[in-house]
Amino acid sequence: MRITLKTLVLSSAALCASAAFAANQARVDVPFSFTAMGQSYPAGSYDVALDTNRNCVTLANESDATKHITWNVGPADAAKTPAVIKFDEAGADHMLKSIQIGDKVTPNLDSPSKHGVSATTSIGGQ
Numbered sequence: 413m414r415i416t417l418k419t420l421v422l423s424s425a426a427l428c429a430s431a432a433f434a435a436n437q438a439r440v441d442v443p444f445s446f447t448a449m450g451q452s453y454p455a456g457s458y459d460v461a462l463d464t465n466r467n468c469v470t471l472a473n474e475s476d477a478t479k480h481i482t483w484n485v486g487p488a489d490a491a492k493t494p495a496v497i498k499f500d501e502a503g504a505d506h507m508l509k510s511i512q513i514g515d516k517v518t519p520n521l522d523s524p525s526k527h528g529v530s531a532t533t534s535i536g537g538q
Contacts, residue, residue, distance in 0.1 A: 436462040438495035438513060439474070440537030446499055448481050448508035448521060460495040460513050460537060469511050469518060471497070481508070488517035493536035501531040 438460045445454050448471075457474040462485070473479035491512050498509040500522050507522040509532060 436464075436466070436513070438493075438537040440471075440495055440497050440535055442497065442535060444506050446506040446508055451479075451481070453479050453481075453508075458497070458537075460497070460511060462513055462516060466516060469513055469516060471508075471511050483511065483518045483521065485511075485513075485516035485518055488512055488515055490515045491536075495537035497535045497537070499533045499535075501533055506533065 440458050440460055441456070442453075442458055443455055445452065447453070453473065454476070456476075459470075459472045459474060461470050461472075462468070463470070467484060468482050469485045470480055470482045491514065494513065496510075496512045498512075499506040500509045501507075509520060509522045511518045511521075
C-alpha cells in the first residue's frame, strides 16, 4: 500500500475540519424546566451550537425540535467546559440567563429585577 502526499494532506484537512466542527457544538443536560424569552422549555438534553460565522448560538432541545432559541453572541473568556448555560433562580422557577460556548457568550437574556432572583445556577456541557 502506498500513501501519497495528497492522501496525507486530504486526511489532515478532514481531521482539522472535524475538530473545528466539534469545537462549535456541545450537549448540556438541564435537570429542570426553565423559561427563556417568554417561552417554557422542559428539562432534558439540549444541543448548543455556534453558527458557521460564529455570530449566533442555538440552544435546542434534543427530543423536541420546536423548543429552541437562537441568540447573538459576543467575545468572552474561554469557558472551562465546551458549553456553559446559566440560569437565574427565583424560588422554584429557573430563567435562562446566558449561553456560552467556547469563547462566545450571549448577553444577559433575563431581567432579574422582574423575578427577585435568589441564586444563579451554571450547568456545563460536553
